[in-house]
Amino acid sequence: MERESHDQRINSRPDLVLIDGDRESNNIWRQWAPITPIIDMGEIERIEVVKGPSSVLYGTDALGGVINIITKTPDFALKDEWAFNNGATGIYSSVDEGWYGRYRLSGGGHGFDFMLGASGRDNDNYEDGSGNEVNNSQFKNQAFDFKSHYYFTQIIL
Amino acid sequence: MEIRDNEIDDMGVTFKPNSPYFHFTEYDNQTYKLAYDGKNIGFFDSIHSNVFYTEQERSVEGKAFSDDQPIMWVFCMH
Numbered sequence: 001m002e003r004e005s006h007d008q009r010i011n012s013r014p015d016l017v018l019i020d021g022d023r024e025s026n027n028i029w030r031q032w033a034p035i036t037p038i039i040d041m042g043e044i045e046r047i048e049v050v051k052g053p054s055s056v057l058y059g060t061d062a063l064g065g066v067i068n069i070i071t072k073t074p075d076f077a078l079k080d081e082w083a084f085n086n087g088a089t090g091i092y093s094s095v096d097e098g099w100y101g102r103y104r105l106s107g108g109g110h111g112f113d114f115m116l117g118a119s120g121r122d123n124d125n126y127e128d129g130s131g132n133e134v135n136n137s138q139f140k141n142q143a144f145d146f147k148s149h150y151y152f153t154q155i156i157l
Numbered sequence: 158m159e160i161r162d163n164e165i166d167d168m169g170v171t172f173k174p175n176s177p178y179f180h181f182t183e184y185d186n187q188t189y190k191l192a193y194d195g196k197n198i199g200f201f202d203s204i205h206s207n208v209f210y211t212e213q214e215r216s217v218e219g220k221a222f223s224d225d226q227p228i229m230w231v232f233c234m235h
Contacts, residue, residue, distance in 0.1 A: 019188075022190070022207060022209060024188050024190070024209055024211050038163065038186050038188075038213075039161065039163060039186075040161075040163055043161075125169070134171060135169070135171070135177075135178070136169035136170055136171050136178060136179050136180055136219075137169050137171050138167055138168070138169040138180065139165070139167070139168050139169065140165065140166045140167040140168070141163060141164060141165040141166065141168070141184075142163075142164050142166075143161075143162065143163040143164070144160075144161075144162040144163075145159070145160065145161045145162070146158075146159065146160045146161075147158070147159045147160075148158045148159075149158075
């Protein structure tokens with residue numbers, strides 16, 4: 001996803017990028033590559049792709065298709081007791097001598113939950129199949145995200 | 158409620174083979190989102206409202222075109 005070029009649109013037409021169903025950054029992204037500046041990849045749960053013109057359902061910009069990025073969400077609010085969960089992810093890639101790290105803390109109970117995440121990435125130029133370094137392919141960023149839910153009334157399942 | 162902050166300090170763009178350098182020195186994106194879901198509220202069975210604000214700063218630095226493969230510009234006047 002980081003290396004997607006301007007010409008790799010769905011069906012060579014502009015496509016609409018949504019995050020959790022909302023067109024948060026589509027107007028300022030405007031088909032610029034890559035998609036990743038608008039979200040950390042570690043926060044993504046899944047990506048749904050609808051291929052083909054979809055403006056009847058999704059409105060303007062969905063000429064080539066729709067890319068809907070679904071983010072991870074905490075699931076503790078409906079529990080009757082407090083619970084917490086944390087985790088860390090580390091990735092090293094030799095092709096660009098890059099590393100990626102992410103820490104996530106989530107928890108909640110009694111109608112409230114939250115998820116907190118922080119990550120960092122540093123990749124140098126990568127090497128192609130012939131072992132040649134591809135200029136201007138480096139990437140370095142930090143990301144922070146926080147998500148929370150609160151139920152005003154008790155939910156009975 | 159959701160807050161998301163993604164800050165890129167250096168992102169290269171493979172603009173053209175052998176181009177000297179071309180990269181974003183800043184590509185920051187902040188998003189703030191607030192949503193409300195209501196069920197069985199008076200006349201309405203279900204209400205969903207969603208508001209979000211997104212901010213982005215970009216700056217780029219580079220020499221876009223290659224010395225090895227220069228672009229030839231042709232101007233025509235009629």
